Amino acid sequence: MLLSILLIGLVLKKLNQPYFVAYIIAGILLGPYSIKVFSNSDIIAVIGELGLLIQMFFIGTKMDTQKLAKKIRKPVVGVAAQLVLSFIFILLLGWYQKWSWKEVLLFSFIISLSSSAIILEYLEKNNELKTPLGTLTSGILVLQDFLLVPMLLTINFIGQKTLTFNQIFPLIISTLVITIFFGVVFTNKNINLHFPDKLKDDHEAQVFIGLLLCFGFGWLTQMLRLSASIGALIGGILIAKSNSTQWLEAKLIPFRVFFLSLFFLSIGLQINLVFLIQHIDLIFLIVAIVLFVNSAINALVFRLLKVSWRNSFYAGALLSQIGEFSLVLCIVAKTQNLVNDFWYQLTLTVVAATMLMTAIWINIIRTFIYKQASHLRNTGQYIYRNINKRKSVI
Secondary structure, three states, X not given: OHHHHHHHHHHHHHOOOOHHHHHHHHHHHHOOXXXXXXXXXXXXXXXXXXXXXXXXXXXXXXXXXXXXXXXXXXXXXXXXXXXXHHHXXXXXXXXXXXXXXXXXXXXXXXXXXXXXXXXXXXXXHOOOOXXXXXXXXXXXXXXXXXXXHHHHHHHHHHHHOOOOHHHHHHHHHHHHHHHHHHHHHHHOOOOOOOOOHHHHHOHHHHHHHHHHHHHXXXXXXXHOXXXXXXXXXXXXXXXXXOHHHOXXXXXXXXXXXXXXXXXXXXXXXXXXXXXXXXXXXXHHHHHHXXXXXXXXXXXXXXXXXXXXXXXXXXXXXXXXXXXXXXXXXXXXXXXXXXXXXXXXXXXXXXXXXXXXXXXXXXXXHHHHHHHHHHHHHHHHHHHHHHHHHHHHHO
């Protein structure tokens, strides 16, 4: 597995592609539907979920909650507009395909969630995370992650047709607790976590403290019937808020790289190559439609938030893919018998394909935007110089 990831990753690096593409491709090649190095993808999937938690933890450490709190209105409006436009598109498509209202609702949820793991890492590597556009984009992604809880609740409800009070009440209480916590975090500039100074020189203790904060908070929120990813995000935010624990971040980078690679690998392991080959035309048609439609929807959303057209198109490309939490929704929908095996495998393959195409799509949009901007700027300068020459002649 490691050799495959390394070799594929080195080849893709020459093509300017990110490593997560190599992880998914390695999973497809090594999985039960290919050369069968791994026949039980469930084990890798469980371990890979740890990588998703570490990723959310690191996202929390990079978040500027003060800046986000001051500008929370725009992300809220953006997410609401995104959901409405996604629902309208799926409603029209569902009317044409004669889908049930449950399928329309499910697929609306699925296409509206982008990949925090991919996009926030992309913004970080391009030093764009703390720019105005990066702050707005990360705010929308974080709010999307929070929407996972009501979306899961809705899918469970429409799948089981009824929920008992014992199931609903803990969710309401835990949601209120998390909301109050974030209210405290967003309104306070610093939160002091007092650790002994001698821990700064204790590498082993630093590793275990970091993992405890990440997985511990994830475990607590899962016990509260919420997503473990929210807990990991909370742990990361606490690290960012406390000046005394900045050293923890560096200690967890190797764990982040390894476990996150297993998460993307597990996606590739679940892709059926026979199904992919049999329906390759349909899959790539849907992928192209999803990338184009999501880009258009998100570009309109960012333009609605008074972002320039150029940045709006760029942000639309950033959020064009279907994210990892959409896979969670798809798995839950399968357990609730809301989708059959065909639709499950089709959705899984399309989600993975949009992730694989993300970097290529973003680069295409960026190249087009900057070339157009450069061309217009040069044209403007040419016109301006000619006008000045004519004035000087006159």
